[in-house]
Amino acid sequence: MNALRSRVVARDIDEPHRKTTxxxxxxxxxxxxxxxxxxxxxxxxxxxxxxxxxxxxxxxxxxxxxxxxxxxxxxxxxxxxxxxxxxxxxxxxxxxxxxxxxxxxxxxxxxxxxxxxxxxxxxxxxxxxxxxxxxxxxxxxxxxxxxxxxxxxxxxxxxxxxxxxxxxxxxxxxxxxxxxxxxxxxxxDRAKRLSWHPHHIAERYGKFTILVLGESVLSVTIAVQEALEDGLSSSLVIASGAGLVLLFALWWLYFSVPAVEGLKNKRERYLFWNYGHYFLYAALAAVGTGIEVAVRSVTSDLESSELVVGYSLALPVAIVVLLLWLLHAPMVETVSIPRTATVIAAVVILALPFAASILGTIGVAVAVAVATVVLLLVALLTGRMRANALQSSPN
Structure with a gap:
């Protein structure tokens, strides 16, 4: 059993095996x-x-x-x-x-x-x-x-x-x-900087990222349940599948950057990384909304235009991919997501809703997911090439 009362003292920032409780x-x-x-x-x-x-x-x-x-x-x-x-x-x-x-x-x-x-x-x-x-x-x-x-x-x-x-x-x-x-x-912190633990903070932020993505999964599930009342359709399968692939790609991109490295080595920059996560988390939450709206558009006549429905997904996804690079660039020596590829992906994603009259809202959702997956593949290939270059370089 836990102590009835313990002294509240600052914990060691180098405490080993510090994990989420x-x-x-x-x-x-x-x-x-x-x-x-x-x-x-x-x-x-x-x-x-x-x-x-x-x-x-x-x-x-x-x-x-x-x-x-x-x-x-x-x-x-x-x-x-x-x-x-x-x-x-x-x-x-x-x-x-x-x-x-x-x-x-x-x-x-x-x-x-x-x-x-x-x-x-x-x-x-x-x-x-x-x-x-x-x-x-x-x-x-x-x-x-x-x-x-x-x-x-x-x-x-x-x-x-x-x-x-x-x-x-x-x-x-x-x-x-x-x-x-x-x-x-x-x-x-002007009195004395708060003694937070970098490994603990990185893990906590990772878990909150999963929490927000989990809300997106819940939103899609609810939308699919309601849509199934009108029967299963290929459009419904495609929309929900694209949503799942998109969420998985965003999760993969977020955890591809070793945030703990930056928090440990560049501790003085923690507020930039910390405060910037507000916009990242808000965008991730909005991604869930965009996916749910896209799924609902399969069986429901929404009052918003196709352009608005398209941007309800494209805008938050573009913000997420940009922030994934921007928040980590000052923290780590090399961001796993290449800057140029990130900017190109964001521009492409933001342009896709204008093609809604041709692709439809489901087509826009699929295209957004494809663009995000391509960015992930570029990041993985770039990381592999960097690793090979380091291994082949002389000591």
């Missing part, structure tokens, strides 16, 4: 619900012809979800004691995420962020409680933990006050608070 995996399950809720709302908006109106609430709510996971993950990498209080405070944060997820439909439909904000408050209280334990127990990192607790508390008060502002101040206040949230780690 069962508690972290349980914590991630709440984000399955939250991400699924956001994806479902975006999918519905595209189907009924409100794609452009849904982009802003999607990005806003997804930031809240991502930042909640982000802060827990980095602070857990530094202060995870896994004693009883830590587990209870983590459970409190899980409850906050579930409340946040329940408020997603209201945020999309009416711009009402009250439930999202309350859920965010609950999870932040659990996080602050853990930080205050570190302030009490760990003299070496007391100043850093104290700054995190104070900064998070002040920004959280801002989120609550935002609910009282007129609607026309909604976007301005949101952006201001996002900047404040992103600034807290910069300010806190």
């Amino acid at each position: 069962p508690l972290e995996l349980l914590f991630d399950l709440t984000f399955v619900v939250a991400v699924a809720s956001v994806v479902a709302q975006l999918t519905h908006a595209i189907e009924v012809g409100h794609a452009f109106e849904a982009i802003t609430p999607f990005l806003m709510v997804f930031f809240t979800i991502w930042w909640a996971w982000n802060q827990f993950t980095w602070l857990a990498s530094a202060y995870d004691t896994d004693d009883v209080p830590y587990r209870l405070f983590t459970m409190l944060q899980m409850g906050g995420i579930l409340v946040l997820a329940a408020g997603v439909p209201m945020a999309f439909d009416a711009g009402n962020f009250a439930a999202v904000t309350i859920g965010y408050l609950i999870l932040r209280l659990g996080l602050i409680a853990t930080l205050l334990r570190a302030v009490k127990d760990d003299p070496e990192t007391r100043a850093t933990a104290g700054r995190y607790a104070l900064g998070i508390g002040i920004v959280q008060a801002g989120w609550l006050l935002r609910l009282l502002l007129p609607a026309e101040w909604g976007m301005v206040s949101f952006l201001a608070l996002v900047v404040a949230e992103l600034t807290v780690p910069l300010w806190a």
Whole structure:
């Protein structure tokens, strides 16, 4: 059994065999619900012809979800004691995420962020409680933990006050608070850089990538189930197959880059890599929406045009492939995905929806999947040639 109470001290950044804990995996399950809720709302908006109106609430709510996971993950990498209080405070944060997820439909439909904000408050209280334990127990990192607790508390008060502002101040206040949230780690680490573990962080980000891709698999499954009510068709098989191949190729591309190498050797650049993952994860979540909409178009008459349906998939996929190179280029000596091939693939993918009148929405989805697979093949062949060159070069 775990200790009833342990001292909260910063963990060693070189601790061997540091892995994701069962508690972290349980914590991630709440984000399955939250991400699924956001994806479902975006999918519905595209189907009924409100794609452009849904982009802003999607990005806003997804930031809240991502930042909640982000802060827990980095602070857990530094202060995870896994004693009883830590587990209870983590459970409190899980409850906050579930409340946040329940408020997603209201945020999309009416711009009402009250439930999202309350859920965010609950999870932040659990996080602050853990930080205050570190302030009490760990003299070496007391100043850093104290700054995190104070900064998070002040920004959280801002989120609550935002609910009282007129609607026309909604976007301005949101952006201001996002900047404040992103600034807290910069300010806190000036006391002493947070002692996160590179192997642990790389694994946690990999698992969240799989979580987001898993939402895409769920979206496709739901769409196929509904489409089967009208009978199995070749178009349905092709659309769902293309979606699976696309998701698998994106997974392969993400894990082809050894992120831990960059996090370990270029630790000072972690914030660029970290913050950039917001856009990467949002795009990956939107990929699931694009695949689901493409599958639904087989048996349903969508109110969005073929061009919009095509871009609901092509745009997030292009963003993903570009970010896979961009986020890792400053971190590792050689990115496994060649830069030129990445840019060409992104341009081709972005151009494909214009051919929707010829290819159809299913044809666009297949073409997007093919372009992504070609990029993967180029990356694999380039990596093989580099390896052969290193082996043949003189010592």
